[in-house]
Amino acid sequence: MMFRLEKQVAIVTGGAKGIGEGICEVFCKAGAQVILWDVLDRGEEVAQRIQEAGYKIMFQKVDVTSKNSVEHAIAEIISRFGRVDIMINNAGIIRDRSFQKITDDEWNSVINVNLNSLYVTTKAVLPIMKEAGYGRIISASSINAAAGAFGQTNYCATKAAIQGFTRALCKEVGRYGITVNCVAPGFVKSDMTDAMPEHVVQAGNDTCRTYRDPSRYGILLLVFGI
Ligand SMILES: NC(=O)c1ccc[n+]([C@@H]2O[C@H](COP(=O)([O-])OP(=O)(O)OC[C@H]3O[C@@H](n4cnc5c(N)ncnc54)[C@H](O)[C@@H]3O)[C@@H](O)[C@H]2O)c1
Numbered sequence: 001m002m003f004r005l006e007k008q009v010a011i012v013t014g015g016a017k018g019i020g021e022g023i024c025e026v027f028c029k030a031g032a033q034v035i036l037w038d039v040l041d042r043g044e045e046v047a048q049r050i051q052e053a054g055y056k057i058m059f060q061k062v063d064v065t066s067k068n069s070v071e072h073a074i075a076e077i078i079s080r081f082g083r084v085d086i087m088i089n090n091a092g093i094i095r096d097r098s099f100q101k102i103t104d105d106e107w108n109s110v111i112n113v114n115l116n117s118l119y120v121t122t123k124a125v126l127p128i129m130k131e132a133g134y135g136r137i138i139s140a141s142s143i144n145a146a147a148g149a150f151g152q153t154n155y156c157a158t159k160a161a162i163q164g165f166t167r168a169l170c171k172e173v174g175r176y177g178i179t180v181n182c183v184a185p186g187f188v189k190s191d192m193t194d195a196m197p198e199h200v201v202q203a204g205n206d207t208c209r210t211y212r213d214p215s216r217y218g219i220l221l222l223v224f225g226i
Pocket residue numbers: 013014015016017018019020037038039040062063064065090091092093113140141142143184185186187188189190191192193
């Protein structure tokens with residue numbers, strides 16, 4: 001592999017399945033110590049499987065919308081490894097419904113998990129990265145940020161906001177050796193897209209080639225985000 005991340009500590013949010021699981025595998029293979037964050041206990045099984053293959057990975061059950069949960073996890077990482085080099089904001093959800101029918105909960109939960117989580121995680125890791133004079137922050141946007149999608153006003157709003165957040169933050173922290181990037185995937189096979197109506201996925205695939213293997217996006221992040 002072209003990129004080597006030995007001695008680097010990388011946090012991957014939403015790593016228990018889908019694209020996040022693929023990112024964990026790719027970053028582990030590049031030599032990083034990966035910390036898998038997820039609300040699902042499945043994260044433990046994923047971490048164990050990857051560890052048994054000879055790589056360095058640890059699971060922490062973390063809710064990225066909770067300041068307490070994130071700060072507690074970061075404190076443990078610092079006491080064990082002393083650093084955080086890479087923060088990958090991958091966790092995301094959909095609660096699709098046309099705007100007139102959408103409920104407060106469907107709106108707020110998507111804004112919280114997809115967007116407010118970036119405020120929480122970035123606040124927690126920035127001081128560490130700034131002191132080290134090095135950091136990489138990479139977040140998951142979506143092709144639908146630009147394209148829009150029926151029933152996804154909440155989701156598209158967050159994914160477009162992530163692009164604005166990224167462009168603004170890099171202007172503030174570049175001087176400290178910290179880069180901020182996001183990737184905007186097309187439709188990748190995962191539980192998220194499996195939950196969408198077939199014709200929606202098909203329409204997406206007609207305009208943007210689908211990589212069925214989520215780890216392809218791990219490689220993309222490695223190439224463009226590091
Ligand atoms: N799959 C696609 O086609 C596609 C396309 C564009 C963008 N994306 C983005 O890529 C990211 C990953 O998507 P995916 O398809 O792998 O989804 P997925 O549903 O398969 O996985 C998302 C993961 O995030 C975790 N998660 C949800 N809420 C969380 C929370 N509060 N704290 C911690 N973890 C939480 C879930 O438990 C799950 O493991 C998302 O941000 C998504 O919006 C996906």
